[in-house]
Each structure stands twice: as structure tokens, then as C-alpha cells.
Amino acid sequence: EIARQLRLRDIGGIIIVDFIDMRKPDNRKMVYQELRNAMSNDRAKHSVLPISKFGVAQITRQRVRPEVNITTSEMCPSCNGTGKIEAxxxxxxxxxxxxxxxxxxxxxxxxxxxxxxxxxxxxxxxxxxxxxxxxxxxxxxxxxxxxxxxxxxxxxxxxxxxxxxxxxxx
Known part of the structure; x- marks a missing residue:
């Protein structure tokens, strides 16, 4: 699910996943392998580091699509953008x-x-x-x-x- 959400939302940067209460090294290794397998379908440049002894996985991922920055605001006609109107x-x-x-x-x-x-x-x-x-x-x-x-x-x-x-x- 982590890999799917990263692709779906086109999340880029350093992603830290905290697997709470993962004490057994075998479980950490198994989850790490599953995470790598799930990320192998990702066409974005990425890197998955092994889960630390604290249960933290680090994933780096480059965005595929350019950032969509749509301006959804306009100047307020009442205050002309000052943010202050008469009470x-x-x-x-x-x-x-x-x-x-x-x-x-x-x-x-x-x-x-x-x-x-x-x-x-x-x-x-x-x-x-x-x-x-x-x-x-x-x-x-x-x-x-x-x-x-x-x-x-x-x-x-x-x-x-x-x-x-x-x-x-x-």
C-alpha cells in the first residue's frame, strides 16, 4: 500500500515510514523485501534503504510529473487584499x-x-x-x-x- 500511494500521489523527496514495534530482525527483513518488490514497478527514480533497528524505513523518490501549482485564490473585493475590514x-x-x-x-x-x-x-x-x-x-x-x-x-x-x-x- 505504501508503494501504491507514493505512485498514486506522485510523492517525491525523502519519505520516512515508521513501522512501530517491529523488533524481530527477520520481520524487518521480510517487510523490506516486500517494500522493494512493490517499489520495483515504480518508473520514478527511487531508492529503498533497509529498515533500521528502530523500525524506520527510508525511501527516496523523484517525482515523475511536474508540480501542478494552480492558483485558486483571488483578491478579496471587500478589503482589497489587506485582510482587514470594518467590524x-x-x-x-x-x-x-x-x-x-x-x-x-x-x-x-x-x-x-x-x-x-x-x-x-x-x-x-x-x-x-x-x-x-x-x-x-x-x-x-x-x-x-x-x-x-x-x-x-x-x-x-x-x-x-x-x-x-x-x-x-x-
């Missing part, structure tokens, strides 16, 4: 402040808040004693519809009025 609690304080201003000062009715789906989930279901959406309803006496949009960046949000026009708030 979601701060963005929620900002949203709540603007929401209060829109309802109490500008007398807006039937507001719709569009946010990233992560924030949507937090606003709708994210608290122990009711959601933020319900808290806003209780304190502002008006229901605010919260909608997620996959195209929004993590900290992006917009308010819309009953005519579906965006409301700009400073």
Missing part, C-alpha cells in the same frame, strides 16, 4: 443611525434596506432576544424590509423608498 458591529451602528434619521427626520415610509447576505442573516436572525429587524420595528414603530444581494460587497448597503428609488444619506 460588522460598526457598520450596523452606522445603518441604525441612518435608518433613525430617515424615519424620524425625513419621515420616510416603507423603507427597504439592501445588504450583503451575511449582514442580512445577522439583521434578520442574528441576536439572542429577537432580531435587529424586530428591534428596529419596536423602537422606530415602522417595519424595515431587509433584503440580501449577492453582488454587494460585505460592508455595502443601500436604502430604497416605497418607489424603489435609492435614498442617499450622509
Amino acid at each position: 460588522s458591529i460598526l457598520i450596523l451602528v452606522d445603518i441604525e443611525r441612518k435608518l433613525t434619521h430617515l424615519i424620524e427626520k425625513q419621515n420616510q415610509k416603507k423603507l427597504r434596506l439592501v445588504v450583503h447576505p451575511f449582514l442580512e442573516a445577522y439583521i434578520k436572525r442574528g441576536r439572542l432576544f429577537g432580531s435587529l429587524q424586530w428591534k428596529w420595528y419596536r423602537t422606530l414603530k415602522q417595519w424595515v424590509t431587509v433584503q440580501g444581494n449577492d453582488n454587494y460587497q460585505y460592508m455595502e448597503y443601500h436604502f430604497f423608498d416605497k418607489n424603489d428609488e435609492e435614498i442617499l444619506v450622509d
